[in-house]
Amino acid sequence: MTEVKAGVEYKINIDGNSFLLDEKKFNLLIYINESGSITEAAKRSKISYRTALNYINKIESTLDIAIVSTKKGGSGGGGSTTLTEEGLQILKECKKINAIMELHRETNELEAEILEVDREKGVMKIQMNKLTMTIPLNKKYEVGDKILALISYDNIFIMLEPQTSSIRNIFKGKVTEMRLQDEMIRVKIDIGGVDIFSDITLSAGKDLDLGLGKEVYIGFKTLSIATLKL
Template structure:
């Protein structure tokens, strides 16, 4: 599993109580889960055993749950510590957040506004310069609201011709930049003054014979757009 970036915090909510889990505490839970030992978990987290116990106590006392379960060894000594059901649930939620963050690490950010809301169809129309885009309805928004539209590079498709498919939003543009990005090709496309980036494979770039200045179509599903009100 990839390492969680420093500074990341997870807001854990259980039974109406909340706790901010930072990188050190996340790592401790993850290593306890891997080693079945608080001692080993503390070593891998690079904290003292006493600090590890303090972290665990703070989480448990705040959320009023037990996040670890310790069993004593038999005649040979030993024993082990495992995460409780609640502790495992907390770790699982953090890992899900990590996975989402990794998938959407590179995103297009576009400031736009809501032009129309169709509650019967459950969609909204937003404007990107003169281009209108359909996205899922958010009941907290109203016509005229300014929002930030977020589209992952990986959710932008490049086509030479518009095609009939489940991709609802297809826009013509021109390639303005091509670069290598971690064994992927990053394509920058201008769609009427707005730039959208797409990550594609080397083989796809060769197959499409993409070049700077070439006319292409970019497409993306409505559900692939996340929005924030600004």
């Protein structure tokens, strides 16, 4: 069973209409899809049946779509409620985002703007402060779009000198913080006003002779980046 954690919101955009789906509304859709009943879904979401109906009505009226379809039972009852195609699509998109967030629980979150799009090479150039980097192209993005780039701490490589390799993005920075965490060293590096965190082993930290203020190079492969449109 998939649930979204408290405090998370998903921005849903459909035909120019947008709606912020919080954890209660998202979980309600999950339970409707699993149980086929608004009553049961409301109970599992720990809200009243009336509140569940209000949530559904608010989503449908704001996005101007139907997200649930209800079939009445016969004389003996037994009606059921299912998500419509649009409701299932909303649930699918939210689950995808939720999966990315779970995969990248400890990530560098970098707000950026798309500067260039190279569809032939399948890459795009983004800018954060004065820094630019090249990442895989998302065909839905255009120049000028604001995005959030997610890079896991363990996908950041620390080097004493820039190296020629498959690592496309390499930046010079300075170590500003080091702390031991779960048998790993979490290193904070300032690269031109942008803070990047990297998790390295104790032996790697010793080999690099890291210390506060030391100048290093950090790098990461383009394929290690996940993006979300803001």
